[in-house]
Amino acid sequence: MKRILFIFSSLLIMGVAICQTTVDNYRFRYGAIIGATATITHKKSVENGKMLTTTTLDGRTRGLADALFRVHDIFSSTYDEQFLPVSAYRDIHEGKTYTKREDLSFDRSAGTVTSSLSGTEHAAPKLRDMVSALMYVANVDYSNVEKGSRTKYYVFHEEEQFPIEVKYNGIEDVKMNKKTYRCYSISPLVDPGNLLEKKESLIVYVDIATHKIVGAKLHFKLAGYFRLEIVE
Template identity: 25%
Template sequence: MQNKIKRPLLWSTAIFFMMAFSFPAADHFYAQSMPDNNFDQCSIENTTFKAGEEVVYKLYYNWGFMWVAAGEATFRVKESGNQFHYIVDGRTYKSYDWAFKVRDKIESYVDKTSLLPTRSIRDISEGKYQLYENVTFDQENNSAKYVRGKTKEKTWKENHEVSECIHDLLSAMYFARNINFSTMPKQQSFPVKIFLDREEYPIKVKSNGKVAEKKIKGMGTYNTVELSLSLIAGEVFKEGDEMKIWVSDDDNRVPLMIETPIAVGSVMVVLKSYKGLKYPFTAKVD
């Protein structure tokens, strides 16, 4: 079965693991049906990150033989009472703004016990496209109160029924980091349900097993676990394209790099810097 996202956004194809800001592109992503990994989709103990973690990623485009640095996204984890507060600030570099200017901020509040979201905020500015949305999740009653508009000052309200244990894109990323990929058999997948743009999407990501001594552009060599997400052909992606994702093979399970082919060239998202990790970064080889 193919699960499509109607608006989206080349950069938010990568958001599931790293990026939380994106270009509005007429394309979609999905994951092929595969056996589910056995884990509780409604609650997971956080063993991989802590408040104070800050991770920065750099996005590159490749046309021909040249990689062009286009922008950065900074992921931060804070505490807010009995919740974690995830914050992502994404922007293109000034040298790239002439082509397509991005200034995005995405936030998610999640329950510390279950890591399920209670609130999701997106404040998007991408070229001429603007969006503000604020979603409050009631996980007990499977509902979402939705405030949406072009700006924060011009919004409307809606109520939506949602499935149990629903996520937003950002909460799904941190939830997934607590899944032990290194013990999953090759070709096995894990599912997460995501609410985005007033619809929900079941996403599955496949494990391709361990990859030792993977070179990460500008960051050295790491022991990793490789994951993949199948992509739908269209204006951006070609038939059979897959996004590949490498996460650190240690207790932090930090996303290190994404590579995604597109119709013209390819996209790469790479770890640039990090601080405040919960554990020593033992996946780093040199």
């Protein structure tokens, strides 16, 4: 459950079209209530002849949610053209006192990942941090992928490696902010537990034309839908 909530909160600040430098804005709402806003910045650079992209996600609570919970989280990943990360970090500020910083470095030749909190360990093949994993999933060409198919990815988050299975739901027209987006619909699958409606409770909408995440929704059993939407 904690992992699926992280994925959804990451999507609050998740735009996926790669340009030289881009900044996109998002909002998270429950009904008419705006609970959080976020920005994402993509910057390209060349290091040792290799093209790299750094994606920085900056999200925070707003209004009543900020007064009650106060969250300001930053996630950043630097990765290559295959969305394989070189380095990443997360900088967490939640409530009045809780803070946490973790830096990651990936050594592909040695097959290891090093965390500033847990040290060095063997890395699963094509291991990614959460940001680069989400970027990769959103940039997949689903045009020849069969509806209902599932793919497994390995990620490193909170000092742990684990698999995430992603289901492709097909193509859907999504209306948002007086616009209609033609989207791929995808769902990271998790145990719903007592809170979520089903394993596919998180649905992510990726604009087919731009490969940018334009929206998402998370279905709770009792509370209904929490939604993410791009602000354009």
